[in-house]
Amino acid sequence: MPNEWITRESGNLSLQHEWTLVHYQALTSLVARYGDTAKNHAVSLGGITQLDTAGAALIVKLLGIENAKQQAANSLPTKQQALLVRVAEAMETPLDVEPANNNRIVDALATVGQQMVGLWSQQRQLLAFIGLVLATLFSLLFRPHRWRFTATIAHIHSSGLNAVPIVALLTFMVGAVVAFLGATVLQDFGATVYTIDLVAFSFLREFGVLLAAILLAGRTASAFTAQLGAMKSNEEIDALQAQGLDPIELLVLPRVIALLISLPLLAFVGMLSGLVGGAMVATLSLDISISQFMTTLQKDVSVSHFLVGLSKAPVFAFVIGVIGCLEGFKVSGSAQSVGSHTTSSVVQSIFMVILIDALAALFFMELGW
Amino acid sequence: MVATTQAENEQDEQPVITVKGLVNRFGSVIVHEDLDLTLKQGEILGVVGGSGTGKSVLLRSIVGLKRPNGGTIDVLGSRLNELNEQQRSQVERRFGVLFQRGALFSSLNLQENVALPLIEHAKLSRKDAEYLARIKLSLVGLPAKAALQFPESLSGGMVKRAALARALALDPDILFLDEPTAGLDPIGAAAFDQLLVTLRDALGFSVFLVTHDLDTLYAACDRVAVLSQKRVLVADTLENVANTDDEWVQAYFNGPRGRAAQYAANASTSGLKE
Numbered sequence: 001m002p003n004e005w006i007t008r009e010s011g012n013l014s015l016q017h018e019w020t021l022v023h024y025q026a027l028t029s030l031v032a033r034y035g036d037t038a039k040n041h042a043v044s045l046g047g048i049t050q051l052d053t054a055g056a057a058l059i060v061k062l063l064g065i066e067n068a069k070q071q072a073a074n075s076l077p078t079k080q081q082a083l084l085v086r087v088a089e090a091m092e093t094p095l096d097v098e099p100a101n102n103n104r105i106v107d108a109l110a111t112v113g114q115q116m117v118g119l120w121s122q123q124r125q126l127l128a129f130i131g132l133v134l135a136t137l138f139s140l141l142f143r144p145h146r147w148r149f150t151a152t153i154a155h156i157h158s159s160g161l162n163a164v165p166i167v168a169l170l171t172f173m174v175g176a177v178v179a180f181l182g183a184t185v186l187q188d189f190g191a192t193v194y195t196i197d198l199v200a201f202s203f204l205r206e207f208g209v210l211l212a213a214i215l216l217a218g219r220t221a222s223a224f225t226a227q228l229g230a231m232k233s234n235e236e237i238d239a240l241q242a243q244g245l246d247p248i249e250l251l252v253l254p255r256v257i258a259l260l261i262s263l264p265l266l267a268f269v270g271m272l273s274g275l276v277g278g279a280m281v282a283t284l285s286l287d288i289s290i291s292q293f294m295t296t297l298q299k300d301v302s303v304s305h306f307l308v309g310l311s312k313a314p315v316f317a318f319v320i321g322v323i324g325c326l327e328g329f330k331v332s333g334s335a336q337s338v339g340s341h342t343t344s345s346v347v348q349s350i351f352m353v354i355l356i357d358a359l360a361a362l363f364f365m366e367l368g369w
Numbered sequence: 370m371v372a373t374t375q376a377e378n379e380q381d382e383q384p385v386i387t388v389k390g391l392v393n394r395f396g397s398v399i400v401h402e403d404l405d406l407t408l409k410q411g412e413i414l415g416v417v418g419g420s421g422t423g424k425s426v427l428l429r430s431i432v433g434l435k436r437p438n439g440g441t442i443d444v445l446g447s448r449l450n451e452l453n454e455q456q457r458s459q460v461e462r463r464f465g466v467l468f469q470r471g472a473l474f475s476s477l478n479l480q481e482n483v484a485l486p487l488i489e490h491a492k493l494s495r496k497d498a499e500y501l502a503r504i505k506l507s508l509v510g511l512p513a514k515a516a517l518q519f520p521e522s523l524s525g526g527m528v529k530r531a532a533l534a535r536a537l538a539l540d541p542d543i544l545f546l547d548e549p550t551a552g553l554d555p556i557g558a559a560a561f562d563q564l565l566v567t568l569r570d571a572l573g574f575s576v577f578l579v580t581h582d583l584d585t586l587y588a589a590c591d592r593v594a595v596l597s598q599k600r601v602l603v604a605d606t607l608e609n610v611a612n613t614d615d616e617w618v619q620a621y622f623n624g625p626r627g628r629a630a631q632y633a634a635n636a637s638t639s640g641l642k643e
Contacts, residue, residue: 020540021487021491021493021539021540022491024491024493024497025493025494025497028497052540052572053501053504053505053508053537053540053572054491054501054540057500057501057504079570079571079573082570082571083571083572083573085571086508086567086568086571086572087504087508087571090504090507090508091504091507093507093512093513094513095500095503095504095507095513096513332521333475333521334475334476334519334520334521335475335476336475336476
């Protein structure tokens with residue numbers, strides 16, 4: 001059965017039937033089997049009814065390049081002859097390309113080294129970019145005619161206003177959870193009423209701003225990276241520079257300033273909404289009335305906690321905006337690059353937000369604020 | 370060799386593509402109305418027309434990327450809009466399409482780009498498929514070391530060649546090319562025209578070539594179809610088309626660029642005869 005394609009008569013081989021891609025696997029094994037015979041015996045190609053590039057490649061493999069060209073001229077119709085000659089010519093150049101020989105230990109060390117150098121250069125790039133953005137910001141501070149109001153307002157709309165519902169909902173639910181959790185623990189000490197303090201402290205100092213910042217990092221940093229990345233791969237950023245326009249001034253500052261305005265407002269929304277969530281749990285399941293909740297809030301919680309929480313918002317906003325934009329500028333051409341930089345921008349900005357928050361918590365605690 | 374192929378065409382009565390009464394609309398904008406066109410076995414058909422006359426739309430409706438609003442398209446003996454999905458996929462496997470900007474998959478290197486249809490459709494092992502892919506890349510004139518490169522690191526001419534290799538992966542019966550020489554330098558474009566004719570003579574496919582490039586028309590095309598006023602104004606050999614009494618056709622073929630291309634083509638053929 002497999003001898004259908006190659007038959008042997010008195011030592012000479014003759015090829016026949018369809019030498020096409022469909023039969024590639026069967027043909028490959030035949031070519032391997034008759035490889036030696038073909039070198040020393042006459043081969044006739046006259047019986048071939050159909051030929052494509054895959055089949056031609058196998059014939060060239062079977063006969064060798066020079067031999068295949070000769071045989072083609074002898075026994076094939078014009079069209080198939082041209083095909084076989086063309087494929088034989090194509091196979092004259094060496095086709096085997098093997099990736100460089102690799103040693104696993106050396107590879108692992110090289111990867112570690114590359115990662116470390118990459119991490120270091122990434123931090124340097126981030127610092128340099130922060131410097132660039134700040135320098136541009138200060139140079140424009142006293143030239144209001146160059147402020148980009150329209151772009152800034154548009155970004156406040158998309159990254160701030162449009163995020164209000166999701167921030168409010170999320171912090172409301174976390175507020176309720178914190179209240180439940182506090183009540184469960186504090187009940188054992190008969191101190192259920194301190195649930196109010198727990199919710200108030202945690203949301204004013206930490207959760208309001210932190211949750212808003214994390215949501216913004218996921219929602220807006222990724223959007224910035226994708227927007228600027230698409231512009232980068234479409235050469236729009238090069239076009240701006242070639243026209244003598246500053247992409248930092250036109251693209252980055254409106255985004256960063258929009259976040260500087262949006263995030264404190266979102267953090268405020270988050271704080272209020274978290275308190276409302278706590279208050280709902282307190283009234284509905286802990287027998288604490290609304291008025292009791294309000295008076296405890298006023299009595300126990302000073303305004304400094306609110307200010308401590310809110311003071312972190314601009315820092316977070318700046319970091320999220322700058323990382324989102326920088327990752328966008330790093331995009332290079334391919335669609336894959338846009339994806340990996342978007343991921344990287346979200347991971348980096350959430351990481352930085354939590355890191356800064358931890359450092360800030362230490363700082364404020366030491367100062368006793 | 371070109372002459373023999375043309376002689377064979379005349380004997381071959383069954384065209385590979387027959388478009389009849391094609392209608393394409395986008396909202397209230399009518400792109401094609403009652404458009405007829407045929408592509409014969411083994412020929413290179415150049416499709417020309419001003420910007421916005423729907424050359425690419427015509428290509429997209431034949432390869433099945435846009436559903437026509439009316440009319441029939443017969444490809445290789447089957448009527449496209451009457452086929453079910455599986456039959457349609459069978460027919461589409463016999464197409465090779467080269468998109469205007471190459472459309473190479475950016476996350477795969479060149480040999481993987483070409484090997485993908487071989488692995489998915491022809492069920493070859495990865496090793497066999499990549500070996501064949503390297504032959505295809507060599508066939509379109511790319512060096513072996515390019516096989517491991519990614520599309521983003523290639524020049525425009527190399528992208529076009531690699532895209533051609535991918536379009537040829539399954540040995541298609543019909544090759545669709547959308548402005549293959551746009552963005553190439555004149556030397557690269559001339560080499561591409563030559564390559565196309567050589568491969569057509571060797572592999573025997575038919576070519577549906579959308580182009581703006583007058584030199585390609587003179588160097589590679591057997592027939593030229595002019596799209597104008599929502600239909601095919603004329604489809605014939607280059608000389609007959611150039612003599613058509615139509616304002617746009619005259620401006621196109623007998624304008625300064627048209628005359629230059631004609632002069633170059635005549636010079637090169639008479640040079641060959643000597």
